[in-house]
Amino acid sequence: MRRVRYSVAMSLDGYIAGPKGEFDWIPMDPDIDFGALFKDFDTMLMGRKSWEEARKQQASGAPSFEMPTYVFSRTLRQEAAPGAIVSNDLKKTVKELKQLQGKDIWLWGGGELFQSMLDLGLVDGVDVAVVPVLLGKGLRMLPAAQKMAKLKLVKHRAYPKTGTVLLKYEVK
Numbered sequence: 001m002r003r004v005r006y007s008v009a010m011s012l013d014g015y016i017a018g019p020k021g022e023f024d025w026i027p028m029d030p031d032i033d034f035g036a037l038f039k040d041f042d043t044m045l046m047g048r049k050s051w052e053e054a055r056k057q058q059a060s061g062a063p064s065f066e067m068p069t070y071v072f073s074r075t076l077r078q079e080a081a082p083g084a085i086v087s088n089d090l091k092k093t094v095k096e097l098k099q100l101q102g103k104d105i106w107l108w109g110g111g112e113l114f115q116s117m118l119d120l121g122l123v124d125g126v127d128v129a130v131v132p133v134l135l136g137k138g139l140r141m142l143p144a145a146q147k148m149a150k151l152k153l154v155k156h157r158a159y160p161k162t163g164t165v166l167l168k169y170e171v172k
Contacts, residue, residue, distance in 0.1 A: 004122035048073035050109025
């Protein structure tokens with residue numbers, strides 16, 4: 001069965017973006033092999049807000065996603081999301097995706113979708129790059145979970161050039 005992994009960069013005080021959605025505080029560490037990280041995935045999941053932010057970045061020249069991307073929203077319509085598959089049934093869609101053959105599924109973007117999926121028991125792993133910066137405010141990694149989730153550390157690595165620490169957990 002495929003696994004859903006939330007892979008995200010987070011400030012030391014628990015934010016995944018600044019107050020206006022900014023992420024310029026995340027260093028591009030030359031020792032992190034992003035290609036190797038991305039090759040673990042062949043499907044991407046995101047919420048509407050993350051989709052809209054990703055589209056803005058692509059319009060400014062950022063690379064587009066090269067894998068099937070599912071956007072979960074109660075308001076976004078399929079015709080407004082070219083290149084993505086829009087769903088309003090999170091639990092059903094993710095359970096079906098996990099049953100298909102393939103690589104791991106990348107839960108990308110904001111904490112609200114992560115929180116919803118975690119509360120539904122749909123997240124199998126949490127990969128966090130902890131960046132040594134204190135933002136003080138912004139978008140939280142986990143806004144307000146309904147219940148506690150226990151994790152098991154399976155891998156860690158420090159990147160001395162930027163002070164970033166990569167932590168990989170399995171959800172128990």
